Amino acid sequence: MLVTTAPSGWAMDSAIATGDLGLVIERATGSLLVVDRSDRAAIGRVEGLGDLSHASMTYSPDERFAYVFGRDGGLSKVDMLTRQVVARTIQAGNSIGGAISDDGRLVAVSNYEPGGVKVFDADTLELLADIPAAGKTIGLVDVPGRRFAWTVWDTGEVFLGDFAGETPAITLLGNAGINPFDAVLTDDAHTYLIGLFGEKGVTAFDLWDETPEPMKFLKDYGKTSDDLPVYKMPHLQGWAFTEGQFALPAVGQHEILWVDRESLQETGRTKVHGQPVFIIAQPASPYVWVNFATPLNDVVQVIDSRTREVVETLTPGKAILHMEFAPRGAEVWISSRDDNRVLIYDTRSREKLAEIEADAPSGIFFTARAHRTGL
Secondary structure, three states, rough: OOOOOOOOOOOOHHHHOOOOEEEEEEOOOOOOEEEEOOEEEEEEEEOOOOOOOOOOOEEOOOEEEEEEEEOOOOOEEOOOOOEEEEEEEEOOOOOOOOEEEOOOEEEEEEEEOOOOEEEEEOOOOOOOEEEOOOEEEEEEEEEOOOOEEEOOOOOOOOEEEOOOOOEEEEEEEEEEOOOOEEEEEOOOOOEEEEEEOOOEEEEEEEEEOOOOHHHHHOOOOOOOOOOOOOOOOOHHHHHHHHEOOOEEEOOOOEEEEEOOOOOEEEEEEEEOOOOEEEEEOOOOOOEEEEEEEOOOOEEEEEEEEEEEEEEEEOOOOOEEEEEEEOOOOOOEEEEEEOOOEEEEEEOOOOOOOEEOOOOOOEEEHHHHHHHHHOO
């Protein structure tokens, strides 16, 4: 008979599982609200994270630690169990995002000031590599094999960095176009998609190819109408991949563009409430959910990717900034910054189930992200 014993000092009734936990960015106070997804409740708060006005985060593979990328250049490591900041460094003047390597050993940060990418040891936050760039560096994603990809706003250059060896190997893949404003890696890590602000279109790089080359598409959208003022850039990590299609935001237009995933040909458009910010696929369903830029940012729309029609329009609250789905898609959590609330909706009935008080919430990040490439 197999007999197991708990480690000395271990109390089972005090054990905490991380699988249903998450963090909500409270942008006005530089704090994180710790939430329990199963209980639909806030269970704690972590403070002292600096400027979180445009913050994002990623998780270690075991879901124990969150790495928070602040607008003030701060990189913070947060322990999800003790709810404390266990390491922090101001690594730049202005940073815009980051990623963790597939083995969980490296954390990379992309910077506006002074530009470039810095790579840190995930355990200690010791600086391991400093890769300069000729401008603002954006669209940083993790690529399998201890690699990262990124692009540069000022030059349009696209890079792939391999950090598997003792010395980083940085490869210039090519030029995406004028002013790439964000980028995303497809869920199978096959295609790196880069949105362009200075010209119409999107540029794709096939990362399964030994020598990836830029492939531009969607170069003609919006040519028959004037662009509207862009009040907020779309966030491309919210691009939806569903039904063999990409659902992409039309910059400066109140439209979603549908593109065949294999051919990269436009196949349709959907008129929507405003300028899309996040377009996120509801897991295990044909639906995508969309929120919008100010001043039309009190609405969320649900679109059926089969018919490309809007099937629901919700008004959850004021200044809807972000949405995060439960891993299997049963619920969606929606941040309403100006109502100081996180709203929780059932995705089948689309009825509100609960709400949680939060201080000017923006990004919502569940620990399930730890197991997804490109996040």
